[in-house]
């Protein structure tokens with residue numbers, strides 16, 4: 605499973621990219637609004653940091669407007685992926701953009717049927733929201749499992765991005781359920797890195813090393 609980062613914060617992207625683990629970036633209007641910066645400038649900076657799919661989401665609701673809005677993003681760089689909402693209008697826009705060779709990431713996926721429709725509209729990626737389903741006491745990981753099974757059974761090459769990830773455990777479960785990608789907030793990346801036994805292990809190794817050096 606590949607790892608994307610789910611943020612529009614350039615410093616956070618730079619930090620996790622420096623670990624050498626990042627394959628892409630996803631953003632959404634809420635994440636962009638949080639940064640309070642010009643989105644085109646943010647995208648230019650991300651393009652310089654990560655060489656992989658970078659999702660930029662449209663805010664228009666009609667297919668014609670979505671396609672028009674998408675242009676400024678995909679013309680910026682070949683790595684830009686257009687993120688579209690899972691609606692009939694989003695499907696129409698996905699069909700038109702995909703036919704032109706523009707990759708689309710269909711977002712706000714909460715059912716296997718929604719994912720199947722997106723795949724048939726030519727989506728390169730679908731983003732089922734694990735955390736938001738878990739928030740309402742529904743099994744988000746089961747959705748990943750169902751979509752993975754359907755795509756596998758029918759030879760569909762649309763990639764599944766496990767989105768709305770809130771915990772390191774959801775990353776593990778998404779990988780086991782067959783997601784091709786997990787898009788992970790910076791905070792969860794840092795949580796994935798840590799283990800108390802790693803920290804105490806380093807402390808112990810250094811103590812032993814220093815003690816032995818004192819003897820020679």
Ligand code: E4P
Nearest residue numbers: 610630631632736767768769
């Ligand atoms: C998907 O790509 C979205 O950007 C994101 O994962 C949504 O996460 P949230 O439910 O924590 O807002």
